Amino acid sequence: MTKKPLILVTNDDGITAPGIRALIEVMNTIGDVVVVAPDSPQSGMGHAITLDSMLYLEQVTIDNGSQKEYSCSGTPADCVKLGISEILDRRPDLCVSGINHGSNSSINVIYSGTMSAAIEAGLEGVPSIGFSLLDFNWNANFESVKEYVKNIALNVLENGLQEGVVLNVNFPKLEKEAIKGVRICRQAKANWVEKFDKRVSPQGKEYYWLTGKFVNLDKGDDTDEWALENGYVSVVPVQFDLTAHHSIAKLNTWDLNK
Amino acid sequence: MTKKPLILVTNDDGITAPGIRALIEVMNTIGDVVVVAPDSPQSGMGHAITLDSMLYLEQVTIDNGSQKEYSCSGTPADCVKLGISEILDRRPDLCVSGINHGSNSSINVIYSGTMSAAIEAGLEGVPSIGFSLLDFNWNANFESVKEYVKNIALNVLENGLQEGVVLNVNFPKLEKEAIKGVRICRQAKANWVEKFDKRVSPQGKEYYWLTGKFVNLDKGDDTDEWALENGYVSVVPVQFDLTAHHSIAKLNTWDLNK
Numbered sequence: 442m443t444k445k446p447l448i449l450v451t452n453d454d455g456i457t458a459p460g461i462r463a464l465i466e467v468m469n470t471i472g473d474v475v476v477v478a479p480d481s482p483q484s485g486m487g488h489a490i491t492l493d494s495m496l497y498l499e500q501v502t503i504d505n506g507s508q509k510e511y512s513c514s515g516t517p518a519d520c521v522k523l524g525i526s527e528i529l530d531r532r533p534d535l536c537v538s539g540i541n542h543g544s545n546s547s548i549n550v551i552y553s554g555t556m557s558a559a560i561e562a563g564l565e566g567v568p569s570i571g572f573s574l575l576d577f578n579w580n581a582n583f584e585s586v587k588e589y590v591k592n593i594a595l596n597v598l599e600n601g602l603q604e605g606v607v608l609n610v611n612f613p614k615l616e617k618e619a620i621k622g623v624r625i626c627r628q629a630k631a632n633w634v635e636k637f638d639k640r641v642s643p644q645g646k647e648y649y650w651l652t653g654k655f656v657n658l659d660k661g662d663d664t665d666e667w668a669l670e671n672g673y674v675s676v677v678p679v680q681f682d683l684t685a686h687h688s689i690a691k692l693n694t695w696d697l698n699k
Numbered sequence: 700m701t702k703k704p705l706i707l708v709t710n711d712d713g714i715t716a717p718g719i720r721a722l723i724e725v726m727n728t729i730g731d732v733v734v735v736a737p738d739s740p741q742s743g744m745g746h747a748i749t750l751d752s753m754l755y756l757e758q759v760t761i762d763n764g765s766q767k768e769y770s771c772s773g774t775p776a777d778c779v780k781l782g783i784s785e786i787l788d789r790r791p792d793l794c795v796s797g798i799n800h801g802s803n804s805s806i807n808v809i810y811s812g813t814m815s816a817a818i819e820a821g822l823e824g825v826p827s828i829g830f831s832l833l834d835f836n837w838n839a840n841f842e843s844v845k846e847y848v849k850n851i852a853l854n855v856l857e858n859g860l861q862e863g864v865v866l867n868v869n870f871p872k873l874e875k876e877a878i879k880g881v882r883i884c885r886q887a888k889a890n891w892v893e894k895f896d897k898r899v900s901p902q903g904k905e906y907y908w909l910t911g912k913f914v915n916l917d918k919g920d921d922t923d924e925w926a927l928e929n930g931y932v933s934v935v936p937v938q939f940d941l942t943a944h945h946s947i948a949k950l951n952t953w954d955l956n957k
Contacts, residue, residue, distance in 0.1 A: 495906040623955040627942040635784040648753040678946035684885040688936035697881040
């Protein structure tokens with residue numbers, strides 16, 4: 442009998458979010474599932490880790506699925522570190538993070554707690570995928586993407602991923618029948634143009650709320666933004682070697698040793 | 700008369716840290732300096748941004764230098780966003796972050812608040828540098844690296860940086876005379892092997908502290924780790940297009956549309 446794959450599940454919206462519940466349900470059909478996820482929402486946490494405080498970890502039961510679950514007071518990256526180092530008795534065969542309520546396409550990847558968890562697992566040599574749905578609503582419709590989630594996870598389990606690469610998967614907000622399929626993409630060159638909402642507290646102190654507008658000036662049809670706008674699931678291979686190798690020769694012409 | 704460059708300074712150790720005070724002192728000799736930095740330490744914050752809370756920003760005077768200074772309740776990335784969007788009346792010519800108390804070489808770049816600030820500025824099209832010294836001590840010796848900081852900043856102001864690239868500069872913990880010079884490097888393939896220190900609170904509840912050992916199995920002599928171990932200043936060009944372009948063709952052979 443073939444051994445079932447061991448799958449670590451996490452997210453950044455917190456362990457009770459419908460997105461992770463949908464992901465757990467799908468993963469239970471593939472393997473043995475252990476969940477280690479934040480006890481509260483951690484969106485926008487980037488690749489934060491907890492260095493100056495302690496972490497609580499507690500076994501919990503949230504539904505009657507076959508998974509084992511642990512709720513953690515830390516960030517998504519903390520959850521992966523704790524899961525691999527303290528909870529699992531062997532290296533997992535797969536780590537999946539999400540399904541995020543909201544997009545992690547293009548530049549959002551660098552602010553994303555969902556993707557930081559996937560990258561953290563990738564760093565530890567575990568094949569890893571972050572899933573996100575372009576719908577911020579708590580009651581977003583995850584039913585329409587479950588088959589895609591399962592198929593992508595099975596492909597990663599079967600084929601593996603290249604060293605130093607994890608997958609960033611984003612789903613358009615569409616009914617299942619309207620989704621046109623999957624496209625392998627590059628990260629679009631898009632960014633946020635900030636606008637701060639300046640207010641005054643009842644005590645007379647000024648404060649700011651961060652708001653912003655997403656601007657995509659990248660017109661390529663090979664980007665994640667193009668795929669999502671045109672009804673496709675986007676899959677971007679993401680690396681954590683951040684070296685801009687193409688800049689090294691240029692910088693070597695500078696006089697930095699005078 | 701040539702206009703003096705406008706320089707935005709930030710960090711992740713907090714606005715009163717000796718590392719940023721040294722950086723401000725150097726930048727005051729080059730241009731008009733505006734500081735927007737966290738009001739408390741933010742190490743390990745990665746590229747976190749504040750989405751679910753408000754931000755306070757307060758003009759402060761910390762020493763008698765010519766800079767203008769603002770203390771902010773947010774993360775390093777928040778500081779850069781607020782600085783560019785709310786405080787400066789024109790786009791800065793340069794953003795510098797640091798000097799961090801401790802290394803941001805190799806994989807530390809992805810956990811680093813110092814580098815997330817530099818990357819945030821890079822995203823906004825501002826030439827940008829993160830500086831770090833391999834000494835965690837509050838009273839680390841920043842004197843020995845000031846000339847290097849100035850020369851690297853002047854080179855970036857003069858030559859610019861390629862689009863989508865910022866610099867990650869790390870200094871070895873050495874006396875000035877012992878530093879052998881500057882090397883342009885790639886990010887070493889190294890990582891942390893976690894070890895959690897498990898304890899029990901006086902109330903009987905278990906908790907964990909994250910600890911770990913840095914392991915570098917990358918033997919290349921073109922890495923930042925090699926440069927630093929051999930007495931050089933490391934300069935890594937860092938990009939925020941995380942696409943693993945070399946994986947796209949491979950993934951296109953998968954059957955993801957069945």
